[in-house]
Amino acid sequence: MLEMIIPSFIVGGLICVIGQLLMDLTAPNITPAHVLVSFVTGGAIIGAMGWYEPLIKIGGAGATIPLSGFGYALAKGAMEAVGERGFLGVLSGGVEATAVGIAAAVFFGYMMSVMFNPKG
Numbered sequence: 001m002l003e004m005i006i007p008s009f010i011v012g013g014l015i016c017v018i019g020q021l022l023m024d025l026t027a028p029n030i031t032p033a034h035v036l037v038s039f040v041t042g043g044a045i046i047g048a049m050g051w052y053e054p055l056i057k058i059g060g061a062g063a064t065i066p067l068s069g070f071g072y073a074l075a076k077g078a079m080e081a082v083g084e085r086g087f088l089g090v091l092s093g094g095v096e097a098t099a100v101g102i103a104a105a106v107f108f109g110y111m112m113s114v115m116f117n118p119k120g
Contacts, residue, residue, distance in 0.1 A: 004060060007058055007059050007060065007062065008059050008060045008061050008062035008063075009062060010059070010062065011055065011058060011059025011060075011062035011063050012059065012061070012062030012063070012065065012066060013062070015039075015062070015063070015066045015068060016066065019035050019039060022034075022035050022038070023035055036067055039066065039067035039068045039071065040067050040068070040070055040071035040074070041071060042068055042071065043067065043068030043069060043070065043071025043072040043074075043075070044071040044072060044074055044075035045071075045075075046068070046072070047071070047072035047075045047076055048075050048079070052068070052069075052072045056069075056072075070098060070101065073094075073097050073098050073101070074094035074097065074098055075094065076097060077093040077094045077095075077096055077097020077098065078090050078093040078094040078097075079093070080093055080097070081093025081094075081096065081097075
């Protein structure tokens with residue numbers, strides 16, 4: 001059990017440290033939105049180069065849960081769909097691969113907004 005938890009914690013923690021350093025050292029030029037887009041794009045690019053899969057094998061959920069893992073899943077889904085359906089797979093593959101995660105984020109975000117009343 002610990003042999004899975006510790007590498008996941010280290011990999012996920014390092015990804016988060018990179019994001020925090022980007023925000024702390026480059027503020028106000030780079031905003032959290034820039035970091036979000038950079039992580040999703042970076043995950044897609046690193047996945048396309050074949051470097052993200054070994055990171056997932058080492059870090060498990062520590063590599064798949066952060067935003068870079070979402071970018072990797074988008075790119076992987078698109079590449080697989082292109083192999084099956086051709087060019088139309090570019091448009092549908094990434095969405096199909098990440099649909100469950102997107103639906104869960106929307107559902108739980110909605111539930112939190114219903115359950116809790118933010119203070120203005």
